[in-house]
Amino acid sequence: MSHSTNCCPHSVLDIVLSTSVEPIGVNPLRLDPTDRRDDLTDVPADAPLEDRTVTALDITPCTPETTAGNIGLLDTPSSLSSDVDASLKATLPQKVVTLASRKAQESEIEQRFISLLAPEVEGTVRASSDICQAFIKAIKDGNGGLSRADLRQELDEPFKKLEAMMVAKNTELQEEMSAMRKEIDAKQEEMIKLQEVSDAKQEEIIQLQEEMKQMQQRALNQLSVLQSRVQAVLTQTYELHEYPIPRLFIVLPQYPSGWNILEPFTDKYRLYFLCECGEHTKAAGSNNNVAHEIHLAKHEGYEIARPTDFFQQYGPYVLTILKMLKFGVSVASVTVPTVAHLINANALDQAAKGLRHLKDCIEPGMNHVISKIEKDSVDEEVPVENFVDHMGNKEALEGADLRKLETFLKKDGNKVLGNLYRTVTDKGHVKWVCMDHYRENYNKTAAEAFRRTVDSLGGCFDENNGVVTVKLGSRVLASQLYLALEKARxxxxxxxxxxxxxxxxxxQALEDALKKS
Known part of the structure; x- marks a missing residue:
């Protein structure tokens, strides 16, 4: 009897039930109630069941095309071996085992599924094989009586249990996988939140670092300002002592005291102070009509009492200043104009009308004084291209030299030399400037300070008309106003x-304050 190997899931039952043998009971013990060891005398007692069955039935076994040794199945007789083996391949347990074996390489959950079901599948298949072997043996022995339906039920029952167990295990594993997915999703959400927190912390750290950089920069700026102020105070303290009078001046022949055409500059000379204006006298919103270039002060100058001694003492210094003006060399933020612009005729008033006559002859006068000093000096004339270096080697006048300068001047009763006013720059340097430049800076500093003082005293200051209205209730408040009036112009x-x-x-205190203001 031959059967196809490609059968439906119930091919094992169909093979068994297609035989024309009277059915017997399904229980293997019922199929062979007596132990027929006498029929198997030639077979060893420890031989496998299939060997003893083949020997007893005188069946020549054949090698099946596909063995079931992998899953623990017993060998069947040659007449049914290939059909049973092919039928078992097509059954659900074998499919589950084969499919699970493939999936085991892809998923840990499927591997666990196989590890849990493999023993059950193997046991079910082995039990079914034993039933078939016992049924075949009973048929050979002539014991039958098992109906086709009973045999099908007997064989289906283990597979139904296996199927139910598979469904239960599958449901359990699905639930476990769902729980794991939820846990993974929760972990991912937690990681996203942690990442957001980390990003926020990173931004906060970057912001703190930026704030620290700004604080460090502010600290460095404040330190730089503090150092500048300390340097300015030290410079101011030194220069206030060293420069009690203006230090920039020139010497020109006195005009016009009966010049001798052959020797016009032999006897009398006059000293003219210079206004030390420059970048330091420029204020925000300053008057553009006022030039910030070095120029002669609004004063007729001072006659030099002892010209010979004067030139011996101050000749090199005067020569340096004259050449600086002649060549237009700018030093120490002081802008030097052309010689013709040292005197601004539009700015001259009646008090300095003598300077009007000096305007036209200032350049020849400078040339003659330069020639005189160079003739009297031991030093040779310095070329123009090397004059800047030459000036750097000249020492500035010390405080004692400046104080001694007054002894050579024939002064009037005015104690302010050259109508110049002493000011201090932001860097602490002392500069002597004319009234125009002094007032221009005063309008931005002293005026604001005076306004604040009047406001603190409860008064009113009309700056446009120059009117102050105030009511004072004590001598202390009056003293504050008097001090402010001394600086107000x-x-x-x-x-x-x-x-x-x-x-x-x-x-009397009020009268003194008004005199000083």
Whole structure:
């Protein structure tokens, strides 16, 4: 009897039930109730069941095309071996084992599924094989009576149990996989949140680093400003002592005291101070009509009492200043104009009308003084291209030299030399400037300070008209106003009320303040 190897899942049952043998009971013990060891005398007692069955039935076994040794199946007789083996291949357990074997390489969950079901599948297949072997043996022995339906039920029952167990295990594993997916999703959400927190912390760290850089930069800037202020204070303290009078001046022949055409510059000379204006005198919103170039002060100059001694003492210094003006060399942020612009005729008033006559002859006068000093000096004339280096080797006048300068001048009663005013730059350097440049800086500094003082005293300052109205209730407040008035230059009317029991001393203090203002 031959059967096809490609059968349906119930091919094993079809093969068994297609035989024309009377059915017997399904229980192997019922199929062979007596132990027929006498029929198997030639077979060893420890031989496998299939060997003893083949020997007893006188069946020549044949090698099956595909063995079931991998899954623990017993060998069947040659007449049914290939059909049973092919039928078992087509059954659900074998498919599950084969499919699970492939999936085991891809997923840990599927591997666990196979590890859990493999023993059950193997046991079910082995039990089914034993039933078939017992059924065949019973048929050979002539014991039958098992119906086709009973045999099918007997063989289906283990597979149904296996199927139910597979469904249960599959459901359990699906639930476990779902729980794992949820856990993975939760972990991913947690990682996303942690990443967001990390990004926020990173941004916060970057912001803190930027703030630290800004704080460090501010600290460095403040340190630089502090160092500049300390240097300015030290410089100011030194220069206030060293420069008690203006230090920039020139010497020109006196005009016109009966010049001798052959020797016009032999006897009398006059000293003219210079205004040390420059970048330091420029203020925000300053008047563009006022030039910030070095120029002669608004003063007729001072006659030099002892010219010979004067040139011996100050000749090199005067020569340096004259050449600086002649060649237009700018040093120490001081802008030097052309010689013709050293005197601005439009800015001259009646008090300095003598300078009008000097304007036309200042350049020849400078040339003659330069020639005189060079003839009297031991030093040779320095070329123009080397003059800047030559000036750097000249020492500036010390405080004692400047104080001694006054002894050579025939001064009038005015104690302010050259109508110049001493100022201090932001860097602490002392500069002597004319009234125009002094007032221009004063308008931006002292005026603001005076306004704040009047406001703190409860008064009113009309800057346009120069009128101050204030009511003072004590001598202390009056002293504050008097100190502010000494520095104020634009107050023309003062409406003041002394609201306390005044004495003659108080009125004298007010009078002194008005004189100083």
């Amino acid at each position: 634009s107050v023309y009317e003062l409406d003041i009320i002394l609201d306390w029991a005044c004495t003659g001393t108080d009125l």
